[in-house]
Amino acid sequence: MTRTVYVNGEYLPEHEAKVSIFDRAFLMADGVYEVTSVLDGKLIDFDGHAKRLQRSLDELDMKSPVTMDELLEIHRELVRVNEIDEGLVYLQVTRGAPADRDFVFPDPETTEPTLVLFTQSKPGLADSPAAKRGMKVISIEDQRWGRRDIKTVQLLYPSMGKMMAKKAGADDAWMVEDGFVTEGTSNNAYIIKGNTIITRALSNDILHGITRAAVLRFAREAQMQVEERNYTIDEAKEADEAFITSASTFVMPVIEIDGTPVGEGTPGPRAARLREIYLEESRKAAI
Known part of the structure; x- marks a missing residue:
């Protein structure tokens, strides 16, 4: 057709x-x-x-x-x-x-x-096999312009980052600036320690994700703690869980960073639950 x-x-x-x-x-x-x-x-x-x-x-x-x-x-x-x-x-x-x-x-x-x-x-978008197996990421230097909060079509470096990840046998890349994670190539990045979700605070440094806002709201409603602060790749490797959010992936678990397993090296229960909540609530509010 x-x-x-x-x-x-x-x-x-x-x-x-x-x-x-x-x-x-x-x-x-x-x-x-x-x-x-x-x-x-x-x-x-x-x-x-x-x-x-x-x-x-x-x-x-x-x-x-x-x-x-x-x-x-x-x-x-x-x-x-x-x-x-x-x-x-x-x-x-x-x-x-x-x-x-x-x-x-x-x-x-x-x-x-x-x-x-x-x-x-995209048939099967909600029931993605990737969400069940989790994704692997590498870290790369963030070399984008300074106004990442504006969703422009300047996507060459994010595209290059995805190609770096593919060459390394990973699924995506997390970008690092001044020692701290900013975000993924086309998504917001999170780690979980205990019952606390940690993600970078909103600024010109990252995109103000629409899925991000919804997921953090649902997390707080589910009695999870949220800390919006900088964190390093080393801290991410020591986390219990990690995940990304975007409009096309919803909530996607991250199971490996630079070759180091996150937690048990499998999708964690909190990220999986957040994905379920997000899909359930988003379907209710869809127009």
């Missing part, structure tokens, strides 16, 4: 979708994005993603091409026409292509952004 995508007000077969070669996302990585999960044909945490999108746009002085209500309807229509039961909706807003290449971007009020959305079908 030919996938239907959305480009600047039109629903098109994917092979007909086109964006200008002068689009600033292509030339300058001048764009932001969001990924919203779909379970049972419904959108997970859409409001959180919409609010973060608006924040990213505001931080880059970029206007939104549509209202958030219109954006919701576009998501729903793509899920419907592409018959997505479990999967993802990818959204990208760029500053557009008003003129020839130039480092100085034009007045946001006179520039029409580019808006692109497409779906990805």
Whole structure:
């Protein structure tokens, strides 16, 4: 079946979708994005993603091409026409292509952004075999720019990090800056010691994860303690459990860091329980 995508007000077969070669996302990585999960044909945490999108746009002085209500309807229509039961909706807003290449971007009020959305079908997303076996990570130096709180399309170094992990026989990489873990290449990172979840506090250093916010809220409701502070790779290796969160992996246990098993070297009970709670509560609130 030919996938239907959305480009600047039109629903098109994917092979007909086109964006200008002068689009600033292509030339300058001048764009932001969001990924919203779909379970049972419904959108997970859409409001959180919409609010973060608006924040990213505001931080880059970029206007939104549509209202958030219109954006919701576009998501729903793509899920419907592409018959997505479990999967993802990818959204990208760029500053557009008003003129020839130039480092100085034009007045946001006179520039029409580019808006692109497409779906990805991911059967078995919620019942992932990876969640049952856990994942292995390596540590790498964090060499990204300083505004990681803005969800931009500048993803070259995270992509390189995933390739470093793959070459090392691991699943992903945790990035380290000034001796402390920042986050994974495309996810937030956590360790568990006893009944306490430890994760880096929000700042410009990490992405303000939508799944992160939900999972920490559910953890507190489940009477777990949460400490938002820096921690080292050595401390992570001594943890009882570790895990990551993201819109596409939900809660994913980490069982090995730089070749050292975490805890028993198998998915731990607290991470597994957090995944269950997150999926159960998110399905209830899905729209």
